[in-house]
Amino acid sequence: xxxxxxxxxxxxxxxxxxxxxxxxxxxxxxxxxxxxxxxxxxxxxxxxxxxxxxxxxxxxxxxxxxxxxxxxxxxxxxxxxxxxxxxxxxxxxxxxxxxxxxxxxxxxxxxxxxxxxxxxxxxxxxxxxxxxxxxxxxxxxxxxxxxxxxxxxxxxxxxxxxxxxxxxxxxxxxxxxxxxxxxxxxxxxxxxxxxxxxxxxxxxxxxxxxxxxxxxxxxxxxxxxxxxxxxxxxxxxxxxxxxxxxxxxxxxxxxxxxxxxxxxxxxxxxxxxxxxxxxxxxxxxxxxxxxxxxxxxxxxxxxxxxxxxxxxxxxxxxxxxxxxxxxxxxxxxxxxxxxxxxxxxxxxxxxxxxxxxxxxxxxxxxxxxxxxxxxxxxxxxxxxxxxxxxxxxxxxxxxxxxxxxxxxxxxxxxxxxxxxxxxxxxxxxxxxxxx
Amino acid sequence: xxxxxxxxxxxxxxxxxxxxxxxxxxxxxxxxxxxxxxxxxxxxxxxxxxxxxxxxxx
Numbered sequence: 001x002x003x004x005x006x007x008x009x010x011x012x013x014x015x016x017x018x019x020x021x022x023x024x025x026x027x028x029x030x031x032x033x034x035x036x037x038x039x040x041x042x043x044x045x046x047x048x049x050x051x052x053x054x055x056x057x058x059x060x061x062x063x064x065x066x067x068x069x070x071x072x073x074x075x076x077x078x079x080x081x082x083x084x085x086x087x088x089x090x091x092x093x094x095x096x097x098x099x100x101x102x103x104x105x106x107x108x109x110x111x112x113x114x115x116x117x118x119x120x121x122x123x124x125x126x127x128x129x130x131x132x133x134x135x136x137x138x139x140x141x142x143x144x145x146x147x148x149x150x151x152x153x154x155x156x157x158x159x160x161x162x163x164x165x166x167x168x169x170x171x172x173x174x175x176x177x178x179x180x181x182x183x184x185x186x187x188x189x190x191x192x193x194x195x196x197x198x199x200x201x202x203x204x205x206x207x208x209x210x211x212x213x214x215x216x217x218x219x220x221x222x223x224x225x226x227x228x229x230x231x232x233x234x235x236x237x238x239x240x241x242x243x244x245x246x247x248x249x250x251x252x253x254x255x256x257x258x259x260x261x262x263x264x265x266x267x268x269x270x271x272x273x274x275x276x277x278x279x280x281x282x283x284x285x286x287x288x289x290x291x292x293x294x295x296x297x298x299x300x301x302x303x304x305x306x307x308x309x310x311x312x313x314x315x316x317x318x319x320x321x322x323x324x325x326x327x328x329x330x331x332x333x334x335x336x337x338x339x340x341x342x343x344x345x346x347x348x349x350x351x352x353x354x355x356x357x358x359x360x361x362x363x364x365x366x367x368x369x370x371x372x373x374x375x376x377x378x379x380x381x382x383x384x385x386x387x388x389x390x391x392x393x394x395x396x397x398x399x400x401x402x403x404x405x406x407x408x409x410x411x412x413x414x415x416x417x418x419x420x421x422x423x424x425x426x427x428x429x430x431x432x433x434x435x
Numbered sequence: 436x437x438x439x440x441x442x443x444x445x446x447x448x449x450x451x452x453x454x455x456x457x458x459x460x461x462x463x464x465x466x467x468x469x470x471x472x473x474x475x476x477x478x479x480x481x482x483x484x485x486x487x488x489x490x491x492x493x
Contacts, residue, residue: 038483047453054453222483290466344447344466374447374466379486 001246006030007434009238009251011225011266014042015058015069016402016417017257018208022076023425025217028434032217032249034240036224041205042257043379044414051325052370053200054293057381058414059319059331060089061201064192068411068418069204078207081197084321085304088193093163094358095310096156115156125152133186138178140388147178159310166315166335167308168412170287170381175339180387187410196304196321201414223247228254228267234397235267252432255424257403257417259383260284260390273395283390284405286380288339290347291373292332292355297366299328300359312354314347328365333381344374386412392424398432400424437477437493442467444489451481451490 008024010017013035025031039045043057061067073081091102093111100114109126116122128151132138138147144165148158158173165173165181168188173181197203209219220242227239235254240247256263260280264272294300301307301320309316319331334351336342351372355362375381383405384390392406393399402424407416447466459474460481468489482490 036483037486042486047450049453056450345464348464348466371449371452372447372462372464372466373449374462376446376448377487379446379448379450 001248002242004032004247004249006032006249006251007432008032008253008255008428009034009249010255010257010402011228011238011263012036012042012257012403013040013205013219013221014257014403014417015044015205015414016404016421017042017255018044018205018212019069019072019418019421020255020257020402020425021217021219022078022208022211023072023421024428025212025215026076027425027429029428030216030435031212032251033212033219034223034225034238034249035219035221038221040209040219040221041202044417045202045205046200050370052293052295052323052327052329053202054371055201055331057375058201060194060196062191062194062412062415063188064194066190066192067415068422069414072418072422073204073207076208076211078204078211081203081207082199084196084198089195090302090305092305092307093160093310094307095159095163097311111160112157115154115160117154121152121154121157125157132178132182133189137182140177140179142178143174144176144178144181145172145174148173162315163308163310163317167317167333169386170289170333170335171339171385172315172335172337176385176387180385183387183409184412187412190410191415196319225258225266228256228263228396228399230267230271230396230399233271233395235399238266253398253400253428255400255402257401259378259403260394260401260405262378263394263399263401267394267396267399271396276395279390283388284384285340285388286377287382287385288342288374288376288380289333289335290344290351291375291381292334292351293370294330294332294355294367295323295370296328296330296362296368298361298364300361300365300367301330303328307358309354309358312357313350314354316351316354316358318358329370348372382413386416389416392420393427400427437472438470438475438479438481439491439493440468440470441489441491444487446487446489448486450484450486454484455481 007029046053113122223242237250303320307318389407452460
């Protein structure tokens with residue numbers, strides 16, 4: 001058996017794990033990342049396929065230059081990344097048979113006015129939403145949709161919120177609680193303009209890897225965690241498997257980027273208190289759905305536009321980009337009616353109809369579906385519904401989770417995973433000194 | 436030896452489709468990956484890439 005020793009070992013090389021590792025390595029901690037797959041990045045990279053860069057998950061830097069991912073790169077002095085566009089990404093909402101571009105300051109307010117039947121309704125709804133943001137946060141005992149029905153049955157307004165919620169949270173407005181949504185909204189208010197990268201999100205993962213390796217850290221691929229070593233209620237390291245060989249890594253701190261359920265499995269259920277197990281069971285619930293990469297010779301939607309469609313059978317979010325070889329690519333997330341239980345086959349057939357309705361020029365543009373994928377269960381859009389995450393610390397001392405199941409309030413997806421890493425590293429720096 | 440799909444585990448995430456050097460994998464509307472046995476040359480590259488360990492040697 002091989003043996004290694006370090007300050008911090010990180011299981012999984014997703015954006016949470018890589019941000020944590022880069023921050024730790026940069027501040028003098030001997031850091032090791034292990035990744036079971038042959039590539040690093042998890043759901044935050046891309047794979048070249050037939051000349052297209054296909055993201056494994058993340059696509060956009062949601063909070064722009066105010067994004068924890070972007071902050072991390074700056075703070076660890078990572079090599080620069082190149083944006084695909086200057087200026088904000090146009091966001092178009094197709095609802096009530098019309099297109100509306102959400103633009104500039106006070107855009108949401110303008111949009112509510114646009115979707116309302118009259119001025120009275122607009123004023124009433126804006127006031128209620130303001131109160132929910134600034135005064136009394138609605139509880140988690142009611143879904144957002146039901147909460148809004150107390151004040152209006154205007155379908156266009158409900159559709160507007162379904163657009164926002166399903167696109168940002170990966171769950172429907174009738175699934176997310178009112179409290180969850182307002183917590184996400186408060187965070188979004190702090191974000192900058194979202195952007196996409198010229199060479200895709202892999203640039204970010206590569207930049208972080210460079211920082212880790214440049215600071216005496218290591219990243220092992222094809223290395224699978226088999227066990228988190230727990231002694232006297234504290235984590236002492238891990239046992240991994242690398243090319244059939246056992247590898248023991250002794251560490252002062254263990255960070256898991258493999259998801260809380262996997263963390264529990266690796267450390268042994270008996271080492272956790274029951275309340276924690278129950279919390280994970282109830283709250284770590286993936287945001288799921290189907291994702292399509294559509295390519296065309298002519299643009300169906302001008303890059304880098306985002307189009308939300310509420311008039312279709314499902315809520316769809318179409319994101320346009322250029323492909324390296326001068327073609328066009330539209331990525332689509334289609335959110336099932338129930339993100340907990342759905343038939344992918346049924347959803348696929350529904351999507352084909354939606355696609356035809358949204359882009360009557362589909363055939364004329366030379367459009368085709370390059371790939372359809374299901375994001376679900378252990379490979380989800382988000383590991384937990386945004387606004388409903390658990391904490392980063394576990395009942396086992398020196399064992400943390402990072403990633404999109406343990407996002408601090410107000411963040412989403414990769415953005416939140418990077419923020420969870422920042423919080424964890426700050427805690428480690430206060431508790432343990434590097435060797 | 437040949438690669439088979441454990442249907443119960445496959446989510447249809449398509450990572451194997453993206454990395455297969457032979458372009459032998461497809462995600463049909465069932466969202467359980469389909470391996471074209473005529474194209475697959477048993478390079479087994481896909482085995483290590485499956486995030487949910489749904490691909491096995493048989």
